[in-house]
Amino acid sequence: MEQRIIKYAEAIKEATKQILESDKSAFLMGLGVPQGAAGTAVGLKDLFPTQVLDTPTSEAALTGMAVGAAISGLHPMVYHERVEFSLLAGDAIFTQAAKWNYMFGGDNPVPVVLRIAVGRQWGNGPQHSQALYSLFGAVRGLKVVIPSTPHMMKGLLISAVKDKNPVVILEPRWLYQVKGHVPEEMYTEPLDKARVVKEGKDVTVVAYGDAFVDTLAALKLIPQDISVELIDLVSINPIDYQTIAKSVEKTGRLLCVDSTNSAFSIGSEIIAKVAENPVGLTQAPVSVAAPDVPVPTSPALSEFWYPTKVDIANGILKMFGKPLLDIKLPFEELHLAPTTTLE
Amino acid sequence: MLYLRVAEQELVQLYLDKKLFSMVHFYVGQEAVAVGVCDALKPEDKVMGNHRSHGHYLAKGGNFRRMVCELLGRANGLARGKGGSMHMIDKSVNFIGSTPLLGSVVPLATGVAFEQKYNKRDTITTAFFGDGASEEGVVYESYNLAALYQVPLLLIVENNLFAINSKLKDRRAPGHSLEKIVSGFGIEYRKADGNDYKDVTTKAKELADFVRREKRPAMLECITYRHMAHSTPLMDEKYREVDTLEERTKQDSIAKLKVELLAGGTKESELALMEAELKKSVLADIQFALESPFPPKEDIYTDMYAE
Numbered sequence: 001m002e003q004r005i006i007k008y009a010e011a012i013k014e015a016t017k018q019i020l021e022s023d024k025s026a027f028l029m030g031l032g033v034p035q036g037a038a039g040t041a042v043g044l045k046d047l048f049p050t051q052v053l054d055t056p057t058s059e060a061a062l063t064g065m066a067v068g069a070a071i072s073g074l075h076p077m078v079y080h081e082r083v084e085f086s087l088l089a090g091d092a093i094f095t096q097a098a099k100w101n102y103m104f105g106g107d108n109p110v111p112v113v114l115r116i117a118v119g120r121q122w123g124n125g126p127q128h129s130q131a132l133y134s135l136f137g138a139v140r141g142l143k144v145v146i147p148s149t150p151h152m153m154k155g156l157l158i159s160a161v162k163d164k165n166p167v168v169i170l171e172p173r174w175l176y177q178v179k180g181h182v183p184e185e186m187y188t189e190p191l192d193k194a195r196v197v198k199e200g201k202d203v204t205v206v207a208y209g210d211a212f213v214d215t216l217a218a219l220k221l222i223p224q225d226i227s228v229e230l231i232d233l234v235s236i237n238p239i240d241y242q243t244i245a246k247s248v249e250k251t252g253r254l255l256c257v258d259s260t261n262s263a264f265s266i267g268s269e270i271i272a273k274v275a276e277n278p279v280g281l282t283q284a285p286v287s288v289a290a291p292d293v294p295v296p297t298s299p300a301l302s303e304f305w306y307p308t309k310v311d312i313a314n315g316i317l318k319m320f321g322k323p324l325l326d327i328k329l330p331f332e333e334l335h336l337a338p339t340t341t342l343e
Numbered sequence: 344m345l346y347l348r349v350a351e352q353e354l355v356q357l358y359l360d361k362k363l364f365s366m367v368h369f370y371v372g373q374e375a376v377a378v379g380v381c382d383a384l385k386p387e388d389k390v391m392g393n394h395r396s397h398g399h400y401l402a403k404g405g406n407f408r409r410m411v412c413e414l415l416g417r418a419n420g421l422a423r424g425k426g427g428s429m430h431m432i433d434k435s436v437n438f439i440g441s442t443p444l445l446g447s448v449v450p451l452a453t454g455v456a457f458e459q460k461y462n463k464r465d466t467i468t469t470a471f472f473g474d475g476a477s478e479e480g481v482v483y484e485s486y487n488l489a490a491l492y493q494v495p496l497l498l499i500v501e502n503n504l505f506a507i508n509s510k511l512k513d514r515r516a517p518g519h520s521l522e523k524i525v526s527g528f529g530i531e532y533r534k535a536d537g538n539d540y541k542d543v544t545t546k547a548k549e550l551a552d553f554v555r556r557e558k559r560p561a562m563l564e565c566i567t568y569r570h571m572a573h574s575t576p577l578m579d580e581k582y583r584e585v586d587t588l589e590e591r592t593k594q595d596s597i598a599k600l601k602v603e604l605l606a607g608g609t610k611e612s613e614l615a616l617m618e619a620e621l622k623k624s625v626l627a628d629i630q631f632a633l634e635s636p637f638p639p640k641e642d643i644y645t646d647m648y649a650e
């Protein structure tokens with residue numbers, strides 16, 4: 001049968017539409033949502049006038065309100081166009097939603113979903129293209145996922161709405177136009193499991209979000225005789241250490257990829273945990289990540305900030321003492337969001 | 344005002360050609376606000392802005408050449424290419440910085456004004472922000488602080504009826520009154536026609552004098568029209584109800600000034616010459632920027648901490 005291919009943003013919209021249709025306690029709110037929210041909600045206001053709310057630019061209040069509505073049993077989906085804007089709602093997210101069930105001794109669910117767009121986008125620089133993954137990974141009481149493909153996006157969003165806890169979906173906006181196979185019907189994906197996307201025996205590569213897509217491309221650049229086991233991390237809160245440890249035990253090598261700063265990265269967290277109990281590890285783990293400075297705006301600088309598929313491939317090649325690649329990527333590939341179709 | 348207009352219109356092509364590789368918000372249409380307000384300030388007064396600050400910066404006496412260099416990500420830009428369009432800064436003209444996080448400028452400017460009070464200066468601070476930013480909670484906390492600490496702060500709300508494409512009426516309950524709200528905090532309030540230079544500058548002058556004399560905050564709300572789309576030069580007519588193309592053309596502050604000048608005896612040819620000269624200088628600055636070097640790769644690592 002012919003597989004249906006749609007974009008990441010369309011997968012979000014389709015999941016949202018099916019959720020709003022099937023769950024009348026679900027609603028979507030956020031600034032500019034009726035106007036489409038970067039293609040993730042186009043036309044939904046017309047279909048569900050009472051379930052889709054535009055908001056004033058009042059992140060703190062609107063997120064707190066969503067948390068309150070969730071406490072009372074509604075299923076709000078809040079959209080924040082940039083992670084920096086969600087920080088204005090830090091209290092509602094990190095201190096209220098994340099702690100509510102625990103601090104009241106259980107039986108106090110907060111079924112709120114926070115969709116937050118993160119990461120790279122040309123020309124947006126220090127205050128508009130942070131990812132801040134580790135911040136969301138660090139705060140206990142949240143479930144945090146990063147969908148790497150349109151397929152995962154749809155399944156994770158549906159799982160998130162069905163979950164009784166605050167679930168944060170960090171959406172790398174770099175992926176919005178990436179295409180892939182997505183089933184039409186509703187389905188779920190586990191919120192706390194990493195996926196072994198490709199089995200291999202020489203090295204475990206762990207990646208997530210846009211870095212996962214770059215890693216897929218990097219694998220095409222390295223010789224066939226290096227057998228890579230590729231893991232899509234999916235969840236950063238909690239992190240599925242079991243799947244990673246099992247893989248590392250088999251391959252003996254570990255490389256982690258982050259498309260954001262190296263310091264306090266998800267990759268360094270994984271490497272630290274693996275080092276605590278390095279069963280089977282034969283070589284020092286490697287981290288491929290961005291430099292430990294803010295993202296600059298000038299393309300002449302941001303070009304060198306994000307790790308590319310070539311950097312990832314070279315990270316792997318180096319582990320095996322192979323000659324490194326010297327490939328200069330074209331401007332479009334370095335700076336414009338990809339529109340590739342994933343296999 | 345014409346300078347701001349001509350300058351930004353020339354930037355449009357750079358943006359479309361992807362040479363201006365920075366998220367940009369054009370100020371076209373709102374020029375009477377920035378120029379009217381900054382004309383009412385002293386050079387020593389400080390100004391801070393938001394994501395749409397090309398106009399604020401130029402009106403404060405900014406250097407277009409260095410601004411374009413920044414927009415094009417060049418090493419000699421205002422922020423050495425690190426910031427881009429949303430991050431204007433030039434302390435030589437007391438433009439203290441602009442930041443695109445909505446509302447954030449209000450507490451920051453309160454602090455800048457606090458320093459002026461603390462050190463008993465005779466200067467004031469002006470913050471430009473929009474009707475959208477006015478919905479952030481921190482803005483109201485800052486009103487209270489500014490009034491409580493009696494700091495010399497002039498708040499300029501540029502109400503262009505939109506936050507991106509969300510209309511005012513979808514974001515506020517009927518009967519919402521900014522005047523009542525800020526008056527309740529003890530902030531002096533006036534409203535101006537932001538499409539009219541004279542109205543803005545007269546009221547801005549009154550309030551700037553008031554803030555300087557009384558050492559307490561005041562607000563000027565300017566109702567104005569944004570001519571271009573939120574963050575691109577493209578048009579977005581389908582969202583507009585009040586500020587239609589016809590209405591914008593009719594209310595355009597620059598067109599109105601032109602009519603007045605002509606009526607006052609200025610010749611059409613003199614105006615045309617003036618516009619041509621402005622355009623020439625703008626194009627020369629753009630050419631300079633296009634020929635300026637990009638920052639070297641190593642610059643990624645500079646500037647994180649002050650030396």
Ligand SMILES: Cc1ncc(C[n+]2csc(CCOP(=O)(O)OP(=O)(O)O)c2C)c(N)n1
Pocket residue numbers: 031057059084085088394395443444445446472473474475476477501503505506507573
């Ligand atoms: C805290 C925060 N939330 C959301 C945004 C996204 N955003 C950028 S500009 C804008 C509209 C701002 O409207 P207004 O303050 O009236 O200024 P205008 O763009 O109309 O000049 C929005 C919502 C932001 N920059 N910061």
